Amino acid sequence: MKTKNKIFLISTIALSYLGFFGIGFLNVEFNNITKNPFAIILFILATLVPGLIGIILVDNRKWMDLKNINLLSILFFIGLLLVHMLVFSFFGQTRRIDDLGKFIFALVVCTFAFGLQEIGWIDLVFQRYLEEKGLFKSIVIIGLFKSLTFLPLTLLEGSPIDPNVFAYFSVFVIGLSSFSLFLRYYSKSALLSGLFIGFAYGLMSFMDLNLGPWLLIIGFIEVIFVYGLQDLIRENIFS
Numbered sequence: 111m112k113t114k115n116k117i118f119l120i121s122t123i124a125l126s127y128l129g130f131f132g133i134g135f136l137n138v139e140f141n142n143i144t145k146n147p148f149a150i151i152l153f154i155l156a157t158l159v160p161g162l163i164g165i166i167l168v169d170n171r172k173w174m175d176l177k178n179i180n181l182l183s184i185l186f187f188i189g190l191l192l193v194h195m196l197v198f199s200f201f202g203q204t205r206r207i208d209d210l211g212k213f214i215f216a217l218v219v220c221t222f223a224f225g226l227q228e229i230g231w232i233d234l235v236f237q238r239y240l241e242e243k244g245l246f247k248s249i250v251i252i253g254l255f256k257s258l259t260f261l262p263l264t265l266l267e268g269s270p271i272d273p274n275v276f277a278y279f280s281v282f283v284i285g286l287s288s289f290s291l292f293l294r295y296y297s298k299s300a301l302l303s304g305l306f307i308g309f310a311y312g313l314m315s316f317m318d319l320n321l322g323p324w325l326l327i328i329g330f331i332e333v334i335f336v337y338g339l340q341d342l343i344r345e346n347i348f349s
Contacts (some may be wrong), residue, residue, distance in 0.1 A: 164230020
């Protein structure tokens, strides 16, 4: 587990830096990535490839189990997504979605680009630190590691994330990770956690993410929310 965890972490961080810095080297703005074939390849290298590496490294196929995805699991998926949007809307601002096609495209791209990575983040990184650090310290660890993969993306021209709020954004990512992890262990499948991250990140492209300390508060509230639900997943986590 430790070796596979290191392989996933090193490859994910290295590929994200190589891909996103490569896009910057091409002088391609964030909003124009899809217009440049070389930028598309680098984006795939930074996002989809780490997800595929995680899938290959995970031996246990329980993450593919769909039998426990029932109505209640789906309701939790919808509920946590709504909670995330409501909390963000209270402290921040969500832009109006006028182009449905663009919105669906963002959801699909983010699901494949970032949602697939949840298999590695949860079944490798989270499980690696769980017994040693405990539930919530492990959530913080994977959130901080995830945020490191976003750092080079914040430096791209036109990036929705200002590098000056990166520290606050890291806590925001921790909050999202806690929701994703809850869905992973409540449903016993990576499908809902991957879809949640894909939908959440897709919605983030329509948000003003440069809220400073408010991002910290949003992430903190979401972790506290999962803290209240932890009894629903503890048995599955430690089984």
